[in-house]
Amino acid sequence: MTKQKTAAILAIGDELLSGRTQDANMHYLAGWLTERGVELREARFVTDDMDDIGEALNALRTKYDYVVTSGGIGPTHDDITIDAIAKALGVSVITHPTAKKMIEKFYTAQGKEVTEARLRMARTPEGARLIVNKLSGAPGVCIENIFVMAGVPGIFRVMLTAIDDEIERGEVVHSRAATAYKLPESVIAGALGEIQTEIKGVSIGSYPIDGDDKGVTVVARSTDAAIADKAIEAVATAIKAQGFEPVMSDRKKSEE
Amino acid sequence: MTKQKTAAILAIGDELLSGRTQDANMHYLAGWLTERGVELREARFVTDDMDDIGEALNALRTKYDYVVTSGGIGPTHDDITIDAIAKALGVSVITHPTAKKMIEKFYTAQGKEVTEARLRMARTPEGARLIVNKLSGAPGVCIENIFVMAGVPGIFRVMLTAIDDEIERGEVVHSRAATAYKLPESVIAGALGEIQTEIKGVSIGSYPIDGDDKGVTVVARSTDAAIADKAIEAVATAIKAQGFEPVMSDRKKSEE
Numbered sequence: 001m002t003k004q005k006t007a008a009i010l011a012i013g014d015e016l017l018s019g020r021t022q023d024a025n026m027h028y029l030a031g032w033l034t035e036r037g038v039e040l041r042e043a044r045f046v047t048d049d050m051d052d053i054g055e056a057l058n059a060l061r062t063k064y065d066y067v068v069t070s071g072g073i074g075p076t077h078d079d080i081t082i083d084a085i086a087k088a089l090g091v092s093v094i095t096h097p098t099a100k101k102m103i104e105k106f107y108t109a110q111g112k113e114v115t116e117a118r119l120r121m122a123r124t125p126e127g128a129r130l131i132v133n134k135l136s137g138a139p140g141v142c143i144e145n146i147f148v149m150a151g152v153p154g155i156f157r158v159m160l161t162a163i164d165d166e167i168e169r170g171e172v173v174h175s176r177a178a179t180a181y182k183l184p185e186s187v188i189a190g191a192l193g194e195i196q197t198e199i200k201g202v203s204i205g206s207y208p209i210d211g212d213d214k215g216v217t218v219v220a221r222s223t224d225a226a227i228a229d230k231a232i233e234a235v236a237t238a239i240k241a242q243g244f245e246p247v248m249s250d251r252k253k254s255e256e
Numbered sequence: 257m258t259k260q261k262t263a264a265i266l267a268i269g270d271e272l273l274s275g276r277t278q279d280a281n282m283h284y285l286a287g288w289l290t291e292r293g294v295e296l297r298e299a300r301f302v303t304d305d306m307d308d309i310g311e312a313l314n315a316l317r318t319k320y321d322y323v324v325t326s327g328g329i330g331p332t333h334d335d336i337t338i339d340a341i342a343k344a345l346g347v348s349v350i351t352h353p354t355a356k357k358m359i360e361k362f363y364t365a366q367g368k369e370v371t372e373a374r375l376r377m378a379r380t381p382e383g384a385r386l387i388v389n390k391l392s393g394a395p396g397v398c399i400e401n402i403f404v405m406a407g408v409p410g411i412f413r414v415m416l417t418a419i420d421d422e423i424e425r426g427e428v429v430h431s432r433a434a435t436a437y438k439l440p441e442s443v444i445a446g447a448l449g450e451i452q453t454e455i456k457g458v459s460i461g462s463y464p465i466d467g468d469d470k471g472v473t474v475v476a477r478s479t480d481a482a483i484a485d486k487a488i489e490a491v492a493t494a495i496k497a498q499g500f501e502p503v504m505s506d507r508k509k510s511e512e
Contacts, residue, residue, distance in 0.1 A: 015475070016299075019283060019284075031275030043272075043301035173274070
């Protein structure tokens with residue numbers, strides 16, 4: 001186990017910013033990285049614009065250990081992620097011989113034609129390695145510290161599985177939660193601030209359920225499980241002192 | 257009607273990047289701005305970190321006409337958005353007299369105490385105006401081209417209503433869609449590229465339903481409704497030429 005690595009996601013696509021499509025990849029990646037002890041520090045969403053993609057990529061790849069991109073690697077004219085990344089890195093775009101074979105094999109096996117559009121998905125920045133895509137043939141791409149993946153959630157997840165071994169595990173953050181229904185968070189705000197100050201090595205977050213009077217979930221996060229336990233016990237005591245009964249929980253799968 | 261204004265959202269909160277909470281505000285804002293002819297060009301998500309918030313804010317506020325922030329303006333110790341924004345703008349944090357009165361009135365009317373934690377929500381960067389919050393009393397803040405709003409989705413939406421008059425309308429983008437189930441997008445990729453090249457003033461996006469073989473939705477977007485119509489008709493013709501029947505639709509409310 002080492003210190004936590006950091007990561008960012010760059011989600012690419014006009015449809016995400018026009019309100020047409022709700023992104024599902026950021027949230028999934030966040031939970032996936034957290035389980036592996038990697039800290040997702042930032043997410044950026046940009047449109048299908050070469051310069052905007054390049055600028056965001058260059059900012060993120062120099063700041064974080066890993067950058068995961070999603071979207072824009074399909075067969076159509078609006079899929080420009082490969083070109084934008086190559087330009088940002090100052091390398092050429094090539095047709096990757098192995099990617100070409102993968103795509104030929106995938107479509108031929110289905111009795112389908114290997115068209116120019118499909119072969120567009122074999123283009124990579126020069127020097128890239130491939131991320132195997134068991135679902136739909138066309139691979140993702142890894143270059144330097146950047147993982148270039150599909151935007152379609154099912155394929156994004158399959159590609160994550162394929163890069164699992166390349167992600168260096170860090171200290172896993174243990175998360176404990178206490179929920180108090182109907183308790184306004186402002187009532188325990190003072191106590192939470194004190195607990196945050198008194199207990200070292202924990203991060204305490206307070207999340208109102210729907211405004212200040214419907215209740216609150218308090219989350220204690222620490223790489224030391226004992227410290228997370230100690231902090232959430234102190235939170236539970238503060239909740240009880242206000243006459244409310246906390247509902248305790250560890251990090252739930254459904255929240256990931 | 258003027259040229260389209262541009263906007264960005266800065267969503268703030270550890271819980272969004274840990275995978276605990278799935279953001280709902282970006283997608284809602286995207287549809288809301290699109291309806292008003294304002295282009296959401298970028299979204300950034302950062303953790304509850306003063307420097308990360310400040311750096312992202314300064315990048316976005318100088319690049320776009322409007323910046324909307326969400327999250328981190330509640331009563332607890334982890335709500336640091338006001339402080340981070342004031343620091344980024346180089347101004348002090350004050351207790352805003354009108355905000356203080358709003359909060360006192362809101363809690364007193366419910367027979368609740370006006371605690372120090374609750375008054376924390378009256379703090380604003382110096383020079384800010386208030387965004388009225390009919391739902392839970394504590395206002396949002398507007399300073400320069402920045403709208404500082406709550407992270408709780410219900411309150412975020414109420415605050416959007418309150419700033420509606422301050423958003424300058426631009427040319428509305430008309431959106432038309434054609435869906436072809438079971439048609440791989442790669443089969444019409446060539447035709448789509450040609451339509452994009454031939455018809456000026458339209459942006460054509462191609463969105464596979466779940467990989468390359470489950471079907472595709474093609475969207476034509478233009479500030480000129482007639483051009484959007486013309487483009488989607490050309491797309492429909494290309495779909496029919498492959499022996500598939502397109503399902504046509506205008507922008508649906510459910511997609512916003």
